[in-house]
Amino acid sequence: MFKVIRDLLRYNREFLAGFTLTALVLVFAALHFWTPYPGYNLYLLPPDMPPSSEYWFGTTSRGQDVVWQLSEAVWNTMSFGLTVTILSRVIAISVGMVSGYLGGRTDRVLMSINDTFIALPNIPILLLVYFVLREQMTWPLLAVCAALLGWTYDSRLIRSVSLSLRTREFTRHGVFSGMSTWRILWKEHLPYVLPIIFFTAMNNLIWAISLEVTLSVLGFTDINRPTIGGMIYWANQHQAIISGIWWWIAFPILSIVILFLGLFMLAMSVNEYVDPRSRLDRMGGAA
Amino acid sequence: MNTLTAYILRRLGQFVFVIFTGVTLAFLITNLSPVDPVEQSLTQLTSFGASDPRAVELMRESLAELYGLQGNLFEQYVNFWGRVLRADFGPSLSAFPTPVITLIANAAPWTIGLLVTSILITFVLGNLIGALAGYFRRSRFLKVLGMVIMTINPIPHYFIGLILLIFLGFVFPIFPISGGAQMNRPSGFDLGYVLSVLYHGFLPALSLVLAGLGGWFIGMRSLVSNVVTDDHVLYAELAGVKGRKIFSQYVARNAMLPQMTGLAMQLGQIFGGTVIVEFLFNYPGMGRLLIQGIYRGDYSLVLGVTTISIFAVAFAVLLIDILYPLIDPRVKLG
Numbered sequence: 001m002f003k004v005i006r007d008l009l010r011y012n013r014e015f016l017a018g019f020t021l022t023a024l025v026l027v028f029a030a031l032h033f034w035t036p037y038p039g040y041n042l043y044l045l046p047p048d049m050p051p052s053s054e055y056w057f058g059t060t061s062r063g064q065d066v067v068w069q070l071s072e073a074v075w076n077t078m079s080f081g082l083t084v085t086i087l088s089r090v091i092a093i094s095v096g097m098v099s100g101y102l103g104g105r106t107d108r109v110l111m112s113i114n115d116t117f118i119a120l121p122n123i124p125i126l127l128l129v130y131f132v133l134r135e136q137m138t139w140p141l142l143a144v145c146a147a148l149l150g151w152t153y154d155s156r157l158i159r160s161v162s163l164s165l166r167t168r169e170f171t172r173h174g175v176f177s178g179m180s181t182w183r184i185l186w187k188e189h190l191p192y193v194l195p196i197i198f199f200t201a202m203n204n205l206i207w208a209i210s211l212e213v214t215l216s217v218l219g220f221t222d223i224n225r226p227t228i229g230g231m232i233y234w235a236n237q238h239q240a241i242i243s244g245i246w247w248w249i250a251f252p253i254l255s256i257v258i259l260f261l262g263l264f265m266l267a268m269s270v271n272e273y274v275d276p277r278s279r280l281d282r283m284g285g286a287a
Numbered sequence: 288m289n290t291l292t293a294y295i296l297r298r299l300g301q302f303v304f305v306i307f308t309g310v311t312l313a314f315l316i317t318n319l320s321p322v323d324p325v326e327q328s329l330t331q332l333t334s335f336g337a338s339d340p341r342a343v344e345l346m347r348e349s350l351a352e353l354y355g356l357q358g359n360l361f362e363q364y365v366n367f368w369g370r371v372l373r374a375d376f377g378p379s380l381s382a383f384p385t386p387v388i389t390l391i392a393n394a395a396p397w398t399i400g401l402l403v404t405s406i407l408i409t410f411v412l413g414n415l416i417g418a419l420a421g422y423f424r425r426s427r428f429l430k431v432l433g434m435v436i437m438t439i440n441p442i443p444h445y446f447i448g449l450i451l452l453i454f455l456g457f458v459f460p461i462f463p464i465s466g467g468a469q470m471n472r473p474s475g476f477d478l479g480y481v482l483s484v485l486y487h488g489f490l491p492a493l494s495l496v497l498a499g500l501g502g503w504f505i506g507m508r509s510l511v512s513n514v515v516t517d518d519h520v521l522y523a524e525l526a527g528v529k530g531r532k533i534f535s536q537y538v539a540r541n542a543m544l545p546q547m548t549g550l551a552m553q554l555g556q557i558f559g560g561t562v563i564v565e566f567l568f569n570y571p572g573m574g575r576l577l578i579q580g581i582y583r584g585d586y587s588l589v590l591g592v593t594t595i596s597i598f599a600v601a602f603a604v605l606l607i608d609i610l611y612p613l614i615d616p617r618v619k620l621g
Contacts, residue, residue: 119301119305119552119601120309120555120600122555123558123560124559124562124577125316127593128589210441210445213446214443214445214563218566220581253446260441261441264437
């Protein structure tokens with residue numbers, strides 16, 4: 001595993017770039033543990049200061065330092081995204097692998113449920129959940145709801161890999177030597193499915209974070225907890241664009257763009273790593 | 288029964304299942320939540336003044352009747368289905384006494400127009416560029432173009448819209464930033480009105496196109512670069528079939544099939560993006576209606592828009608699925 005990552009870092013420029021960008025954002029987010037102004041404390045600093053040597057990213061109209069707030073916001077947004085990704089991976093992997101391995105009726109039923117959830121529009125349903133819960137909508141609850149809606153696309157992908165593993169020689173060996181279904185899935189198939197899981201996890205992380213950003217930009221999450229979308233929500237509330245406080249909006253957007261680019265490059269390079277044809281192409285061989 | 292009929296019946300079954308799950312989900316979310324919509328609306332109404340206890344009691348009863356919250360859970364569920372099938376969600380509270388369905392009917396054409404236009408442009412453009420990039424893999428221009436598209440790809444709808452809005456709406460005020468058409472212009476089918484609609488729809492549509500392009504591009508490029516190495520393409524090349532024909536008939540057409548399925552699977556997501564973009568540009572469609580309904584605490588409006596959008600997306604998916612045999616003859620032949 002570590003050897004693979006080391007090789008990827010050494011030989012794959014995209015992976016290196018993605019890794020660096022993501023790590024950069026993560027380090028920046030981790031800095032919030034040393035923040036001098038935790039949370040959404042208001043009017044501690046002079047409001048509307050442009051970026052300077054004292055306030056690197058400027059201050060908001062609410063008298064907060066953008067650097068420190070953004071650091072905490074990125075952390076909170078990341079932890080939301082990771083929670084959704086981990087929860088939805090559990091569903092996607094179980095459904096995808098079981099469906100692909102067992103086939104037949106189980107496969108049809110599971111994929112029918114899968115296709116149903118794919119066809120449901122997520123945003124209106126999540127908005128409805130927020131609407132009926134209002135203040136009781138906490139971020140872990142939102143993460144669970146998002147995870148329940150966000151596994152479908154990936155479980156289809158995992159199923160297709162699992163489907164091809166099913167007819168392979170070693171699976172038959174496993175069955176004939178009396179391995180239980182769970183053991184085959186866990187010990188034999190999971191290692192083959194892992195790269196595609198990593199690929200879908202990156203994409204799912206991007207999806208979950210942009211979902212969180214979208215909902216909090218609209219003010220539909222806990223607006224007193226710093227998040228990237230939440231910062232833009234408050235900037236909009238204070239008409240930051242019109243009054244020219246560009247740094248209040250620009251830096252959160254920049255952080256999201258850098259983070260997403262990083263994650264996206266990681267996902268793409270791992271996808272290439274998985275697909276030997278494009279690897280050959282990269283090396284200049286005939287595909 | 289031939290395979291085509293079986294295919295269509297299976298799709299219809301899936302459609303019914305989606306509608307059933309969606310409506311049940313909407314019902315469960317609204318009914319099992321700890322927040323009582325009647326009490327919530329009452330708080331909102333009484334906070335504006337009127338708080339005569341008898342009037343409040345009367346209002347509570349009529350609201351419960353309006354929301355179909357009488358009887359036990361099962362009766363409410365059956366009742367809810369009746370209302371959904373009659374498309375009767377009661378009057379909107381924030382635009383009283385206009386029925387919710389009228390508000391939705393006024394907003395739907397805007398959303399459908401924006402969605403259909405942007406999906407068509409995105410799908411055709413993304414697949415075309417993707418197919419070219421997969422076919423002519425040595426082209427430097429296509430590589431650079433691909434890099435630009437892929438850089439934009441992961442940025443969420445809201446940010447793409449916001450960046451466009453700041454640059455093309457505020458810094459260089461070329462395009463209008465709000466509304467669906469010029470105000471005070473009578474809506475009709477004359478040239479001026481149509482132009483105004485296109486002019487106002489440009490930025491929202493551009494945001495959706497930019498946000499969606501990358502997905503089709505990446506998918507199509509990798510599909511085409513796989514199909515290119517297939518035996519039938521090599522054979523066609525050896526048989527001297529013209530390059531243009533190989534590209535369009537042998538390669539692109541085959542690679543299109545998974546993309547069509549992908550389109551059906553992505554519709555729900557694309558609709559979600561439209562909700563956000565509409566709100567950002569104050570575009571008079573269903574997304575803005577939904578978000579305004581939430582801000583104003585309009586229970587029947589929010590429930591109505593959610594249910595109708597579940598129906599609409601499921602119907603659009605069904606439509607794509609039924610059109611699918613037209614481009615994939617294997618479904619017909621079995």
